[in-house]
Amino acid sequence: MSVVLFGVWPYIALAVCVVGHVWRWRSDQFGWTSRTSELMEKRWLALGSPLFHFGALFVILGHAVGLLVPASATAALGIPETVYHTLALVIGLIAGIVFFAGAVILGLRRYVTKARFRLITRPADAAMYAILLVVALAGLSATVGLNIVGDGYDYRETVSVWFRSIFTLQPDVDALAAAPWIFQVHAVGAFALIAIWPFTRLVHVWSIPLGYLVRPPIVYHAPRP
Amino acid sequence: MRVRAQMAMVMNLDKCIGCSTCSVTCKQTWTNRDGVEYAWFNNVETKPGIGYPQRWEDQGRWKGGWTVDGSGRLRLRAGGRLRKLATIFANPDLPSLDDYYEPATYDFDTLLTAPAADRMPVARPLSAITGRPMAIEWGPNWDDDLGGSALYAATDPNLAGLTDQVQRSFETTFMFHLPRLCEHCLNPACVAACPSGALYKRERDGIVLVNQDKCRGWRMCVSACPYKKVYINRVTAKAEKCTFCFPRIEAGLPTVCAETCVGRLRYLGLVLYDLDRVEAAAAAPEAELVDAQRQVFLDPSDPAVIAQAAADGIPPDWLAAAQASPVYALALRHRVALPLHPEYRTLPMVWYIPPLSPVLDATTALGGDNTSADDVFHAVTELRIPLGYLASLFTAGDTGLVAGVLMKLAAVRAHMRAVTTGAGAPDDPAAAGATGPELEALYRLLAVAKMRDRYVVPPAHKEEAAELAAWASGCPLDRAPLAVA
Numbered sequence: 197m198s199v200v201l202f203g204v205w206p207y208i209a210l211a212v213c214v215v216g217h218v219w220r221w222r223s224d225q226f227g228w229t230s231r232t233s234e235l236m237e238k239r240w241l242a243l244g245s246p247l248f249h250f251g252a253l254f255v256i257l258g259h260a261v262g263l264l265v266p267a268s269a270t271a272a273l274g275i276p277e278t279v280y281h282t283l284a285l286v287i288g289l290i291a292g293i294v295f296f297a298g299a300v301i302l303g304l305r306r307y308v309t310k311a312r313f314r315l316i317t318r319p320a321d322a323a324m325y326a327i328l329l330v331v332a333l334a335g336l337s338a339t340v341g342l343n344i345v346g347d348g349y350d351y352r353e354t355v356s357v358w359f360r361s362i363f364t365l366q367p368d369v370d371a372l373a374a375a376p377w378i379f380q381v382h383a384v385g386a387f388a389l390i391a392i393w394p395f396t397r398l399v400h401v402w403s404i405p406l407g408y409l410v411r412p413p414i415v416y417h418a419p420r421p
Numbered sequence: 422m423r424v425r426a427q428m429a430m431v432m433n434l435d436k437c438i439g440c441s442t443c444s445v446t447c448k449q450t451w452t453n454r455d456g457v458e459y460a461w462f463n464n465v466e467t468k469p470g471i472g473y474p475q476r477w478e479d480q481g482r483w484k485g486g487w488t489v490d491g492s493g494r495l496r497l498r499a500g501g502r503l504r505k506l507a508t509i510f511a512n513p514d515l516p517s518l519d520d521y522y523e524p525a526t527y528d529f530d531t532l533l534t535a536p537a538a539d540r541m542p543v544a545r546p547l548s549a550i551t552g553r554p555m556a557i558e559w560g561p562n563w564d565d566d567l568g569g570s571a572l573y574a575a576t577d578p579n580l581a582g583l584t585d586q587v588q589r590s591f592e593t594t595f596m597f598h599l600p601r602l603c604e605h606c607l608n609p610a611c612v613a614a615c616p617s618g619a620l621y622k623r624e625r626d627g628i629v630l631v632n633q634d635k636c637r638g639w640r641m642c643v644s645a646c647p648y649k650k651v652y653i654n655r656v657t658a659k660a661e662k663c664t665f666c667f668p669r670i671e672a673g674l675p676t677v678c679a680e681t682c683v684g685r686l687r688y689l690g691l692v693l694y695d696l697d698r699v700e701a702a703a704a705a706p707e708a709e710l711v712d713a714q715r716q717v718f719l720d721p722s723d724p725a726v727i728a729q730a731a732a733d734g735i736p737p738d739w740l741a742a743a744q745a746s747p748v749y750a751l752a753l754r755h756r757v758a759l760p761l762h763p764e765y766r767t768l769p770m771v772w773y774i775p776p777l778s779p780v781l782d783a784t785t786a787l788g789g790d791n792t793s794a795d796d797v798f799h800a801v802t803e804l805r806i807p808l809g810y811l812a813s814l815f816t817a818g819d820t821g822l823v824a825g826v827l828m829k830l831a832a833v834r835a836h837m838r839a840v841t842t843g844a845g846a847p848d849d850p851a852a853a854g855a856t857g858p859e860l861e862a863l864y865r866l867l868a869v870a871k872m873r874d875r876y877v878v879p880p881a882h883k884e885e886a887a888e889l890a891a892w893a894s895g896c897p898l899d900r901a902p903l904a905v906a
């Protein structure tokens with residue numbers, strides 16, 4: 197079971213993600229959008245959306261550091277384990293709570309405030325919200341339950357090792373299997389999110405319009421009569 | 422000098438009867454689809470009135486268009502590129518559906534299926550969005566013909582600068598209709614605000630379009646357009662706007678709104694302009710705005726312009742169309758058409774001949790003879806009400822410019838009356854800054870021009886058909902994948 201979930205599933209998810217993106221990019225430029233709903237409701241969005249998005253930015257950044265930078269590397273840089281741990285915990289917790297609060301506000305907005313919304317919610321997006329909620333809840337409760345209420349758990353010895361091992365094509369199934377179940381749920385769920393990504397509105401993440409900062413203000417289409 | 426061609430429109434407001442035929446035919450053509458039920462690429466407002474979306478002219482609220490900063494540089498009113506990206510998750514300047522209106526239909530089915538009963542069945546209003554029963558509380562022309570004007574028109578942003586007494590009397594003083602569509606601006610704020618670069622201005626004819634395949638739904642164009650003429654499709658979550666009926670224009674046909682206009686008040690034609698002058702004109706000091714915007718245009722009969730136009734690839738038939746353009750004649754030769762809100766600094770390309778009828782009514786009310794140019798001139802200069810109001814719409818507050826146009830229109834009436842009745846010597850046309858033949862030419866254009874004189878639209882050249890087809894994704898109706906290679 198753990199071989200399938202921790203050893204095979206990540207590869208399936210990544211493959212679906214890559215192939216899915218290529219397919220979507222080539223066949224559905226018209227559907228490639230943030231699917232903004234600000235026209236339908238502004239007040240909840242004004243609070244929820246910035247919390248959610250800025251929270252997400254920091255959550256992603258935090259995960260990148262926590263998963264990709266091995267403990268030996270931070271130690272080599274002279275950062276004591278306790279300092280790293282406290283920093284990661286505090287920043288991660290704040291980002292996680294901001295992100296989660298934003299998600300809750302946006303969820304309430306979509307499913308509680310106005311009937312206008314349900315109509316523009318597509319099935320793939322609804323599935324994505326459910327997975328996102330499970331992953332975020334698991335992640336938050338792992339942090340709170342094990343590291344704040346509990347006696348602490350160093351995921352960098354197991355989860356991170358497993359994560360990096362995926363990319364060296366020698367998945368260390370046992371590393372994740374040794375971690376508490378809540379981390380396993382978080383990790384497996386996260387790959388589900390990666391798999392469903394190209395089929396949802398999440399594709400707009402790849403369209404962050406940084407080019408806007410450098411292009412001339414007025415865009416002309418050149419051919420003349 | 423870089424010569425470019427622009428398809429532009431002039432509307433003669435005196436003739437608009439507010440029938441909204443233009444809006445309906447436009448809707449049938451372009452926005453008769455799910456997601457844009459609330460969008461009117463062409464709408465007709467009553468002025469004074471708050472318009473659609475509500476109070477769209479209140480740029481303190483919506484932050485549309487451009488401003489000039491301390492050092493004289495042009496900036497988007499809502500802030501620069503960094504602010505755009507910072508507010509991308511929630512745009513505080515975006516109108517919500519309630520600022521437009523919630524579109525409704527009626528439960529007509531009940532009328533057919535209700536069982537026999539003592540009372541007539543009633544078709545209740547249903548939201549066109551949710552399908553549920555709703556109370557209709559607002560619409561795109563709720564205050565039509567000054568309906569409820571004490572409530573609505575009194576809050577018209579254009580009345581803000583006028584005194585209380587003037588404000589109170591506007592209801593009895595005048596009213597006119599203002600048909601509006603995208604201005605296909607020379608300095609389009611919507612284009613400059615689009616983070617994805619999906620909006621673009623066609624260099625061939627100046628039409629501003631949204632590439633549906635590049636739009637990512639960042640909705641900055643909606644708030645940046647000071648005329649509120651870009652709309653979000655609620656289903657596709659992409660921006661859509663007036664296309665100036667480009668497929669018709671390319672075929673040499675007038676836009677749908679122009680062709681179906683009951684009042685025959687719309688004029689379509691090419692104007693040539695100098696791309697190098699656009700930025701300076703947009704940044705001109707407020708008092709010189711209208712003049713600066715006029716100076717962007719080039720005289721299509723000037724040999725230097727003709728030579729440069731040829732060098733810039735404008736074909737001879739297009740040049741001939743520019744020379745025959747009724748838009749050039751009305752806006753630049755006779756100078757009776759004015760831009761709508763030039764102070765937004767987008768250089769709008771739909772210009773308006775301000776309505777003389779409020780002044781004629783006022784002349785009669787003052788005990789004058791509204792066929793006498795003298796009496797009308799007197800009323801024009803005495804009356805602060807229509808002048809101040811019209812100036813706030815068309816000249817960034819310069820009442821002198823509006824008065825000049827109205828006097829010229831009054832002079833056309835007086836002159837033609839004298840000529841046709843043969844009664845008495847014609848008034849001295851020089852008072853209105855025109856010669857007799859000029860007034861007669863203006864009369865022909867305003868009163869009796871045939872379709873071919875009102876719409877001078879040079880068709881696109883066949884040899885560029887492939888190129889034009891490649892732009893097909895600019896059409897909001899085009900949902901075909903892989904439309905653009």
Ligand code: SF4
Nearest residue numbers: 603604606610611646
């Ligand atoms: S009027 Fe049209 S071209 Fe001008 S800013 Fe608005 S949408 Fe853009």
Ligand code: SF4
Nearest residue numbers: 437440441443682684
């Ligand atoms: S169809 Fe013509 S007359 Fe009627 S509202 Fe439109 S512009 Fe005015």
